[in-house]
Amino acid sequence: MDNNQKEDIVAMPVSSNLTTDQYKRHVAHKFRIGTILTGKPILENDRLRFVELNNKNVIRVNIIANIVDKFLQEGEKKYGSITLDDATGQIRAKVFGEDVEKFSQLNQGDTIILIGLLRYWKNEIYLAPEILKKKDPAFLLIRKLEIEAEEPKLIDKENLAQLKDKIISMVKDAEKTNGLEVEKLILELKEHPDVINKEIKRLLEDGMVYEPRPGKLRYLG
Numbered sequence: 001m002d003n004n005q006k007e008d009i010v011a012m013p014v015s016s017n018l019t020t021d022q023y024k025r026h027v028a029h030k031f032r033i034g035t036i037l038t039g040k041p042i043l044e045n046d047r048l049r050f051v052e053l054n055n056k057n058v059i060r061v062n063i064i065a066n067i068v069d070k071f072l073q074e075g076e077k078k079y080g081s082i083t084l085d086d087a088t089g090q091i092r093a094k095v096f097g098e099d100v101e102k103f104s105q106l107n108q109g110d111t112i113i114l115i116g117l118l119r120y121w122k123n124e125i126y127l128a129p130e131i132l133k134k135k136d137p138a139f140l141l142i143r144k145l146e147i148e149a150e151e152p153k154l155i156d157k158e159n160l161a162q163l164k165d166k167i168i169s170m171v172k173d174a175e176k177t178n179g180l181e182v183e184k185l186i187l188e189l190k191e192h193p194d195v196i197n198k199e200i201k202r203l204l205e206d207g208m209v210y211e212p213r214p215g216k217l218r219y220l221g
Helices: 018-027 033-038 097-105 138-150 159-175 182-188 193-205
Strands: 009-011 029-030 040-044 047-053 056-058 060-073 079-085 090-096 111-121 124-135 209-213 215-219
Touching: 009 018, 018 033, 018 090, 033 047, 033 060, 033 090, 047 111, 060 097, 060 138, 060 193, 079 124, 090 097, 090 111, 111 138, 159 182, 159 193, 159 209, 182 193, 182 215, 193 209
Parallel strands: 029 060, 090 124
Antiparallel strands: 009 124, 040 047, 047 056, 060 079, 060 111, 079 090, 111 124, 209 215
């Protein structure tokens, strides 16, 4: 990519019921689209609170993808959408009213980075964009490698069983001090926190351990 090439940046206003202070506190998590689509939408009074993704409550995301479709509706009810694809799945970003103009600078085939809020309507997770920025297509691979480097490595059944036994043993030993903090458990074990959290979730579901309060485990057996 030519260092002198300028990147187009489109700043989008925050279209949310969140206050500015609340908005600033939400991290824009980096995900691939396929992962976002596997998330579980959590609703409150028919409004999306967050999406459960990899043991995180996600409201904002940061993705890099290609635009594979674009739709603009002019007239009294202005509406626009772009369909994004990063080879793991497709998701739409939508704008309304005067914000439709923001999509006029984008075209099918463009590679963009999008930072925005997750939305949910009629069984569809979509994006309300805040920041749009054109990128060189090479950034698709860069983002893929970046996310893969952060993902927990798969462990085989034997090592997973050993991890399960370690967690049960540590929780059981901690009964004399009225339970074990999950944070301490994660610090002492060598596996990735996501792997440990998934195994804790299985133990909770199987009734081997319970949480007297969030973040603390006790042994049931």
